[in-house]
Amino acid sequence: MEDITFENSLRLARVEKGLTQSELSELAGVTRQTIGLIESGKYNPTLKLCLILARVTEKSLDDLFWIKEGE
Amino acid sequence: MEDITFENSLRLARVEKGLTQSELSELAGVTRQTIGLIESGKYNPTLKLCLILARVTEKSLDDLFWIKEGE
DNA sequence: ACATTATGGAATATATATATTACATATAGT
């Protein structure tokens, strides 16, 4: 599997909604740690979780996770 | 983790590019089986793989994987 | 100073995404 680095703007979206990591994690049904690690780019979440996070933050997949690479 | 069913249009995007499952799998660096199972909705791919598939098919994440749920 | 909240980080355990290998079937070409 190639090494695509993906920036994500989950933290921004979360703060915009006035949520803590704990609150978002409860809404998404995952642990606080999982949220923290996704925000800091150390986790490679599954599509299902990405979709849940998009729904909860009222953003699209592209908004949250779209590629920013220098091609 | 909630049970969000996600339709995906990966198969359509692949066929539009004139690719077989094998060819797409090679381009994406995964096995043919993985592609087949994602296309048939039986796999929950990781974000990295979704991003690779989007790049290879020249579609966005939303194009390929965005939610179609009856809310 | 103490308590509470929010976050980061690490160690271990569990669930699951993906690989590997193999076999089956349908279709198209010869």
Next chain:
DNA sequence: ACTATATGTAATATATATATTCCATAATGT
């Protein structure tokens, strides 16, 4: 009928996403 290609499916193995638990720290309020 035979061969090759494309796809589906299943069993087992491996890698990794996520949970669980615990500790640390910074910020804020009392």
